[in-house]
Amino acid sequence: MSQDGAGIDLGTSLGYLLKETSSALRTAMEEVLRPLEMSVTHYSCLELLAQRPGLSNSELARGAFVTRQTMNVLLQALERDGDVTRPARAPVGKVLPTRLTPRGRRRLEKASAAVRSVEVRMLAGLTEAERSDATRILRNMIHSLRGDGA
Amino acid sequence: MSQDGAGIDLGTSLGYLLKETSSALRTAMEEVLRPLEMSVTHYSCLELLAQRPGLSNSELARGAFVTRQTMNVLLQALERDGDVTRPARAPVGKVLPTRLTPRGRRRLEKASAAVRSVEVRMLAGLTEAERSDATRILRNMIHSLRGDGA
DNA sequence: TGACTCATGTCAGGATTCTGACATAGATTC
DNA sequence: GAATCTATGTCAGAATCCTGACATGAGTCA
Numbered sequence: 001m002s003q004d005g006a007g008i009d010l011g012t013s014l015g016y017l018l019k020e021t022s023s024a025l026r027t028a029m030e031e032v033l034r035p036l037e038m039s040v041t042h043y044s045c046l047e048l049l050a051q052r053p054g055l056s057n058s059e060l061a062r063g064a065f066v067t068r069q070t071m072n073v074l075l076q077a078l079e080r081d082g083d084v085t086r087p088a089r090a091p092v093g094k095v096l097p098t099r100l101t102p103r104g105r106r107r108l109e110k111a112s113a114a115v116r117s118v119e120v121r122m123l124a125g126l127t128e129a130e131r132s133d134a135t136r137i138l139r140n141m142i143h144s145l146r147g148d149g150a
Numbered sequence: 151m152s153q154d155g156a157g158i159d160l161g162t163s164l165g166y167l168l169k170e171t172s173s174a175l176r177t178a179m180e181e182v183l184r185p186l187e188m189s190v191t192h193y194s195c196l197e198l199l200a201q202r203p204g205l206s207n208s209e210l211a212r213g214a215f216v217t218r219q220t221m222n223v224l225l226q227a228l229e230r231d232g233d234v235t236r237p238a239r240a241p242v243g244k245v246l247p248t249r250l251t252p253r254g255r256r257r258l259e260k261a262s263a264a265v266r267s268v269e270v271r272m273l274a275g276l277t278e279a280e281r282s283d284a285t286r287i288l289r290n291m292i293h294s295l296r297g298d299g300a
Numbered sequence: 301t302g303a304c305t306c307a308t309g310t311c312a313g314g315a316t317t318c319t320g321a322c323a324t325a326g327a328t329t330c
Numbered sequence: 331g332a333a334t335c336t337a338t339g340t341c342a343g344a345a346t347c348c349t350g351a352c353a354t355g356a357g358t359c360a
Contacts, residue, residue: 007200007262008269010213014281015175015269017288022172023215024295025165041346050157058308063160065173070347072310093355094308112157119158119165121297125290130283134164137284138171140275145174147271191316208338220317222340243325244338305358311351318345328335 025122032114038107041066043115045074046100046108049084054097083107168291175272182264188257191216193265195224196250196258199234204247233257 010016029040044064049055055063061071075098078084083104086096100108123131160166179190194214199205205213211221225248228234233254236246250258273281 007258008197008266010197010201012285013269014273014284014288015179015265017285017292018168018172018175019215021288021291021295022168024292025168028295029165039346047158047160051160056308057310065169067348068309069311069349073346090309090355095355096309108157115165116158118295119163122291122295123164125294126287130287130290131164133280133283134287135162135167137276137280137287138164138167140280141171141272142167142174144275145171145178145268145272189316206338207340217318218339219319219341223316240325240339245325246339301360303358303360306356308353308355310353313348313350315348316346318343320341320343322341323339325338326336328333330331330333 025118028118028121029115032118033111036107036111036114038111041070041074042078043108043111045071045078046083046104047112047115049098049100050105050108050112053099056095056097058095060098078104175268178268178271179265182268183261186257186261186264188261191220191224192228193258193261195221195228196233196254197262197265199248199250200255200258200262203249206245206247208245210248228254 008016026040029043033040033043041064045060048060048063057072057075058068060075061068064071066074075084075086079086082101084098085101086098090096126134158166176190179193183190183193191214195210198210198213207222207225208218210225211218214221216224225234225236229236232251234248235251236248240246276284
């Protein structure tokens with residue numbers, strides 16, 4: 001049952017637990033976004049644009065953890081629906097700065113409230129100290145995984 | 151930049167940080183599994199079978215956080231490659247208990263070592279106390295997200 | 301100036317995963 | 331015992347995402 005030298009005990013593995021938590025969070029987000037006819041990637045893109053207007057396709061892709069090809073088709077759909085706008089020609093280089101339309105901003109407000117309620121629920125059982133612990137620990141993990149200087 | 155009442159600050163959101171960590175972990179796992187010609191879902195399935203032999207298709211799907219249809223096509227591929235075996239007829243009900251073959255066990259050993267090295271790297275900067283904190287906090291989040299009694 | 305490198309936007313094709321649907325076996329209820 | 335409910339395995343089609351590839355624009359360097 002426990003580690004026998006050649007396996008990972010999924011019951012105690014932090015990696016597995018991380019995936020489990022992430023999966024539960026994604027499922028919860030999908031549930032509250034479905035009534036708004038919006039996917040998680042959809043929402044991530046709009047939220048990124050609200051905080052940093054003018055982000056390019058590639059930058060949005062990195063922020064939403066997908067490839068720029070995937071983000072591109074998503075942006076085309078959002079553009080067609082009138083949630084975002086992109087200039088026809090790049091003002092400088094090839095980068096097309098994307099911006100939310102008023103319609104996109106309205107849709108985002110509802111989605112953002114829904115997602116915030118999920119995050120509140122997720123953190124309900126944690127103290128303020130535990131939340132800051134979690135932030136510090138997760139940032140440490142990311143740092144180590146990306147292999148900075150190690 | 152900070153919370154203006156209608157958005158989630160992605161720079162401080164634990165939900166976003168969770169997704170970022172999970173994404174970094176997945177990328178790191180894909181990197182070390184690629185030389186072994188094995189995907190993450192692939193590996194998850196074999197690891198589950200090593201710890202709990204005789205698991206059914208549906209149980210494996212839940213353990214790997216995919217649908218049973220997805221797990222089914224994966225099992226068919228693993229069966230074709232000779233990594234797992236399933237009886238032609240169900241001994242009881244419709245449940246087909248799956249087991250690792252010696253070949254599957256050998257492939258898993260290499261993959262497991264590779265994944266373990268990733269997990270070690272991920273936790274390298276954390277104290278023992280921080281690791282147990284992380285475990286407790288993540289379990290708490292899962293519990294809250296699944297909405298038990300709340 | 302010209303060659304080189306890098307990042308970007310975009311198109312095409314393929315792989316992966318999901319949703320929908322169906323038949324079947326066991327458990328539950330009456 | 332019959333009806334109902336739930337869970338399982340499986341097939342088919344669709345949606346999503348990725349890999350590969352190409353042309354273009356900006357920065358670097360000789």
